[in-house]
Amino acid sequence: MKAFTVAVLTLILSASTPWLGAGTKEEIIRLSSDVLQLQNQVLNLQKSFDERQGSVQSLLEQLNDQVATTNRVLQEMVVVMRAQNTDWTRVSAELGRDVEGLSVKLDETNNRLAALFQKVEESQLRSESRRLPSSSDPGGPKPDQVYSLAFNDYLAGNYELAVDGFRDFLVRYPESEYADNAAYYLGLCLQQLGQQEQAVQAFDQVINMYPQADMTAAAYYKKALVQQELLKNEEAIATFQKLVRLFPDSQEATTARQELENLGVRVPSARR
Numbered sequence: 468m469k470a471f472t473v474a475v476l477t478l479i480l481s482a483s484t485p486w487l488g489a490g491t492k493e494e495i496i497r498l499s500s501d502v503l504q505l506q507n508q509v510l511n512l513q514k515s516f517d518e519r520q521g522s523v524q525s526l527l528e529q530l531n532d533q534v535a536t537t538n539r540v541l542q543e544m545v546v547v548m549r550a551q552n553t554d555w556t557r558v559s560a561e562l563g564r565d566v567e568g569l570s571v572k573l574d575e576t577n578n579r580l581a582a583l584f585q586k587v588e589e590s591q592l593r594s595e596s597r598r599l600p601s602s603s604d605p606g607g608p609k610p611d612q613v614y615s616l617a618f619n620d621y622l623a624g625n626y627e628l629a630v631d632g633f634r635d636f637l638v639r640y641p642e643s644e645y646a647d648n649a650a651y652y653l654g655l656c657l658q659q660l661g662q663q664e665q666a667v668q669a670f671d672q673v674i675n676m677y678p679q680a681d682m683t684a685a686a687y688y689k690k691a692l693v694q695q696e697l698l699k700n701e702e703a704i705a706t707f708q709k710l711v712r713l714f715p716d717s718q719e720a721t722t723a724r725q726e727l728e729n730l731g732v733r734v735p736s737a738r739r
Contacts, residue, residue, distance in 0.1 A: 610636070610643040618652065626656040637672075647673050647680035654689060663693050684710060688719040691726070704732050 617632025633653035637646060654669030670693070673686035687710035694703035707723040711734060714720050724734050 610640040610645055613639065614643075614645045614649060617649065621652050621656055626659045629653075629656045630660070641676075647677035647682045647686075650676070651682040651686050651689075654686065654693075658689070658693055663697050666693050667697075684714040684717040684719040687714070688723060691723070700730075704730060708732075708734075 613632070613636050617629050617636055620626075620629035620632055630653060633649045633656065636643075636649045637653070640646060643649075650669055650672040654666045654673070657663075657666035657669055667690055670686040670690035673680065673682055674690070677683060687706055691703040691706035691710070694700075694706060704727065707727050710717075710723045711720045711727070727734050
């Protein structure tokens with residue numbers, strides 16, 4: 468463009484030489500020079516504009532790259548935070564279950580310790596009562612206290628301890644109002660321990676030593692059942708029959724009649 472403009476101006480100047488004056492030629496040359504300068508300035512401006520535009524474009528591209536990188540980092544952080552939140556929720560749930568399990572185990576341990584302490588206290592009371600003198604001596608334990616210890620062992624299923632307690636009671640207080648009960652429950656404990664022969668002896672103790680006591684009819688009935696367990700059916704029938712004769716109005720006698728009828732045995736009449 469620049470070379471073309473200069474060439475045009477040169478041709479104009481040459482063609483005009485015959486009729487232009489010297490001042491006019493100089494003016495044209497000066498104008499040509501000004502035009503060339505303007506063209507150079509325009510070119511420089513264009514070049515500067517292109518360079519700046521290139522810089523701006525480069526900056527825009529860099530900014531776009533940074534924005535894209537930032538978005539990617541933010542997305543990764545969101546993913547990580549969600550994963551961490553999920554992990555924390557899971558860990559919290561597991562910790563909650565563990566704490567609940569420990570609480571249950573602690574309660575079970577406390578209950579076992581309480582039961583153990585109770586057994587220890589009962590054993591201590593029982594040991595102390597057996598070391599004490601009989602009721603005939605001053606300061607001796609009361610019969611009902613010794614009987615209650617053995618009876619509590621029976622209720623708790625501690626049959627061996629109950630056997631020791633009832634035997635000790637019968638030795639100390641054979642004339643007590645609880646003696647027939649002690650002998651009767653002694654027989655039940657021995658039966659539970661599989662000692663049927665000794666159980667029969669305990670029931671006989673009730674029958675022989677306390678023939679009119681409250682537990683005598685029950686002792687007859689339990690004795691007959693134990694005899695059946697020992698396969699001594701004839702003896703069991705005789706015991707049932709004696710129970711019906713001696714205690715015809717008792718509940719045990721009613722049950723004994725049913726047992727005898729089931730066995731096809733004649734039910735005896737009541738004692739006159």
